[in-house]
Amino acid sequence: MKWMVYGLLLANLAVLAWSFRSAPPEPVVQSAPADAETLVLLKEPGPEPGEVEAIPEPDHAQPEPVAVEPQRLCWGLGPFAKRAQGRTAVELLSKQGITAGVQTVGLPDLEGHWVLLPPFSSRGAARDAIDELKAKGIKDYFLVATGEMKNAVSLGVFSRPETAARRVQDLRERGLEPQVEPVPLPQREYWLDLGAAETDVATVERALGLLAADFPEVNWLQHPCGQ
The missing domain is CATH 3.30.70.1070 (Sporulation related repeat)
Known part of the structure; x- marks a missing residue:
């Protein structure tokens, strides 16, 4: 009987030893000391909070300024209701050495x-x-x-x-x-074209004076040449 008790005790000890050997060891968690400094990952320096990092603008070459020629202006005398009236006025001016041509202007x-x-x-x-x-x-x-x-x-x-x-x-x-x-x-009127702005004001006034008797309503204006 005593030997039976010893046998059971040895069997329990063997099972207990086997369970300790087969169980995986628990991980050991190491806590940092209270006075240890926190590790900060290093990174590239960035803008402070609330600040916007300025992005450099691309270097665009400024275009060279283009020279614009001033628009040439021509003198006109009119209007005339009929082309025949304009031709008559051209003949009157031609006798006094003033060259002009008849231009047709369309109206609504x-x-x-x-x-x-x-x-x-x-x-x-x-x-x-x-x-x-x-x-x-x-x-x-x-x-x-x-x-x-x-x-x-x-x-x-x-x-x-x-x-x-x-x-x-x-x-x-x-x-x-x-x-x-x-x-x-269709509505049209007719104007006399005296040419470019090199025509002096005195010539224009003289032309108006020559036409005043036959065409008292005629006046002068300047307009872009070719229009």
């Missing part, structure tokens, strides 16, 4: 009023209508040969509506039924 279109007999079914029917106009003593007409109003008979284009209304009234009194259509009227 006006709305015109076209009085006409609506398009007929054929060219022959339109010519019959023209014969009727002749018989009634009506003048100033022409036959429209092309376009949307082909075979219509035009009876005049007027810039003022009251003038067109009088024409319509006269035609109706003669037994016709004309109609009025809006149409754009």
Whole structure:
């Protein structure tokens, strides 16, 4: 019996020794002393908080200044309502040794009023209508040969509506039924070009004096040459 107790005790001691040998050792945590300094990683010096690091601007070469030639100015005299008036003025100045040319200046279109007999079914029917106009003593007409109003008979284009209304009234009194259509009227005026700004003011004033009797409304201006 005593030997049995000794055997059990030896077996327990063997199992206890085996468990200590097979268990992994626990890691040892070393605490730093209270008065030890904290390790700080070294890095490149940066801006202080609240500061923005300035980024150098690229070195761009400044372009060389371009020399701009001053715009040449020319003298103009006008306006003239008709090209023929401008040509007459050119002849007057030419006799006094002043050279000038006539320039056309476009203006915004006006709305015109076209009085006409609506398009007929054929060219022959339109010519019959023209014969009727002749018989009634009506003048100033022409036959429209092309376009949307082909075979219509035009009876005049007027810039003022009251003038067109009088024409319509006269035609109706003669037994016709004309109609009025809006149409754009190109507007132009004419100026005399005296050339570049080298023309002295005295020459311009002399030209105005020469034209004052026949064209009292004419004045002068300066404008970019070629425009």
